[in-house]
Amino acid sequence: ETGVTQTPRHLVMGMTNKKSLKCEQHLGHNAMYWYKQSAKKPLELMFVYNFKEQTENNSVPSRFSPECPNSSHLFLHLHTLQPEDSALYLCASSQETSSGNTGELFFGEGSRLTVL
Amino acid sequence: AQKITQTQPGMFVQEKEAVTLDCTYDTSDPSYGLFWYKQPSSGEMIFLIYQGSYDQQNATEGRYSLNFQKARKSANLVISASQLGDSAMYFCAMRGNTGTASKLTFGTGTRLQVTL
Numbered sequence: 001e002t003g004v005t006q007t008p009r010h011l012v013m014g015m016t017n018k019k020s021l022k023c024e025q026h027l028g029h030n031a032m033y034w035y036k037q038s039a040k041k042p043l044e045l046m047f048v049y050n051f052k053e054q055t056e057n058n059s060v061p062s063r064f065s066p067e068c069p070n071s072s073h074l075f076l077h078l079h080t081l082q083p084e085d086s087a088l089y090l091c092a093s094s095q096e097t098s099s100g101n102t103g104e105l106f107f108g109e110g111s112r113l114t115v116l
Numbered sequence: 117a118q119k120i121t122q123t124q125p126g127m128f129v130q131e132k133e134a135v136t137l138d139c140t141y142d143t144s145d146p147s148y149g150l151f152w153y154k155q156p157s158s159g160e161m162i163f164l165i166y167q168g169s170y171d172q173q174n175a176t177e178g179r180y181s182l183n184f185q186k187a188r189k190s191a192n193l194v195i196s197a198s199q200l201g202d203s204a205m206y207f208c209a210m211r212g213n214t215g216t217a218s219k220l221t222f223g224t225g226t227r228l229q230v231t232l
Binding site for chain 1: 120159221
């Protein structure tokens with residue numbers, strides 16, 4: 001069983017809807033990530049949170065709004081999305097230390113989003 | 117900038133045979149890490165193996181080994197004694213020495229199908 005859980009697993013929404021994706025990690029990690037996986041494209045890093053502070057926003061449109069209330073939870077709020085935003089959204093976590101580590105990311109199973 | 121190239125969109129291998137999945141990379145960072153992940157149809161990205169750029173020996177993890185050729189900038193994954201459960205997408209990824217958090221750059225993946 002994965003240490004990173006994502007809900008919902010599947011979501012269908014219209015372009016005018018507002019919905020949220022939720023991610024929870026049970027690994028005691030201090031960094032969390034949102035990745036977007038579209039068909040036939042490499043995974044795209046969207047947001048990074050380190051110790052609850054956003055350290056990376058990879059030029060993501062404002063219709064995607066992340067929230068990290070604590071080091072175990074990460075949300076992705078969605079509003080006025082476009083059909084091209086349909087993709088698998090993957091959450092991940094890692095334990096970052098000043099002395100360095102392998103940087104291994106632990107992923108959830110993803111939320112499959114379809115925008116009509 | 118970092119780039120990962122996986123030139124094999126799909127591969128077939130017979131059960132119990134070995135298979136090599138290709139990965140080449142490009143980076144200007146003097147220190148970096150290379151990862152392989154497996155993504156079954158469930159969607160979860162599963163960490164398989166890690167190779168640090170200064171590691172003297174090729175990484176091995178059970179049936180997985182990484183054929184690291186630094187001068188050629190290649191990090192091929194070798195799966196020995198393939199099993200039906202190995203059928204999945206396989207992604208090569210790189211982490212550069214870019215500060216906080218484990219920001220990974222992924223390739224487009226290779227779909228491996230293990231046949232009887």
